[in-house]
Amino acid sequence: MKNYSRDFKLFLKKQASLKVRTIVFPEGNNLKIIKSVSICSKLKISKCILLGDSSYIKNMAVQNNIVLNDNILIINPDSIRKNYVDDLFKLRKNKDIFNRDQALNKLNDNVILSIMMLYLNDVDGVVAGITRPTAEIIRPTFQIIQNGCKDPFVSSVFLMLFLDKVLVYGDCAINRYPNSTELAKIAIQSANTASSVGIFPSVAMLSYSTGSSSSGASVDRISHSLEIIKKIKPELLVDGPIQYDAAISKEIANIKLPESQVAGQATVLIFPDLNSGNITYKAVQQTAKITSIGPILQGLKKPVNDLSRGASVDDVVYTTAMTVIQSF
Structure with missing residues (x-):
């Protein structure tokens, strides 16, 4: 293996x-x-x-x-x-x-x-x-x-080194409550970092909601950031709002967001704020006992x-x- x-x-x-x-x-x-x-x-x-x-x-x-x-x-x-x-x-x-x-x-x-x-x-x-x-x-x-x-x-990423994949988590160290424009910048910078180390960037804009399953200010912020990204870098493979499980599990992606080109195969995961990002990277690192490289400043x-x-x-x-x- x-x-x-x-x-x-x-x-x-x-x-x-x-x-x-x-x-x-x-x-x-x-x-x-x-x-x-x-x-x-x-x-x-x-x-x-x-x-x-x-x-x-x-x-x-x-x-x-x-x-x-x-x-x-x-x-x-x-x-x-x-x-x-x-x-x-x-x-x-x-x-x-x-x-x-x-x-x-x-x-x-x-x-x-x-x-x-x-x-x-x-x-x-x-x-x-x-x-x-x-x-x-x-x-x-x-x-x-x-x-x-x-x-x-400036934003940051962690490179999360699992046995079966390498994922890019952003931003888990710098920006506390990024607005839509800042989230778009974080996504683009993170995708560029992924590319620089041989990881094809498939970007998931994370949320508690997937697709149109919910609404509210935080979900709208993710949707707006997606629009900004597509204007600035239309060639970037990106989708959101999307939940973490749907972003990385093909089985769950087929249920929640079957038409998405990102769902189930995301390599770059963009968290909506510093709270969620920092807690998640540390929880995953300590629980899975993996190497996490970073924070890498972008x-x-x-x-x-x-x-x-x-x-x-x-x-x-x-x-x-x-x-x-x-x-x-």
Whole structure:
């Protein structure tokens, strides 16, 4: 029997190793990060920069039998903060920074430092968040990477690696109550992410209702988002509103929505709000004991990805691989 989870991981590793990219990890003192970086380097997924205390990191590596090879660079963040003061000051002048001392103070946060490294092309991507809440990763990313962007809208997906399939869940981390236009953007961004990793996007706009079985403001929002998607990207295979079971089960789809080209074979599942999306991905991940890669951020000018604080080493490794792929 084909193992889709294993095959998809192999695919990500192969794709990430096609080009040499450097990813920075601002939480370099974290043991899971040290273990993950060792694996990424061994598998040639990326070159890695750990921001942290060199002596501490090397001692942790020795104590835990972790190999840190030549593709892993450990940088004391205090030694490089001043290199980014002028650029951060210019970027955020008269917004939330009014002098260079304030800029330097902001750069005492290794997450902001790493994002500035990405902004100035010193690295190709950032993977962070294993010790930080999502807001502390997203906020500086918006302020720095999306600064001046005409359409700064950002969403996220999780890649859910089941034994018999790989599904894309969006948006489970960023947008709390997306309106119809935002839902349409989430669907299109998620479909593009699916395509980038070899998954044919068949998009289901999820709801508590399937087709015309019910009505109400939340169902109308889904229906309106579908109209917007079809105007922006008419070639995209998408349907909704549709319930989760009808989206992934051919048997149930034949009963509830037999004429749909998406029902029963959806690969991209768009949740109506953050509540439903976040609860579902965590419930599925923990109950089915599967690997979930993400949240993978979409719509950014340069790749920054936010780790769940409960992320495993496996999650970190494959989130890093996705970050490399996004940098191509």
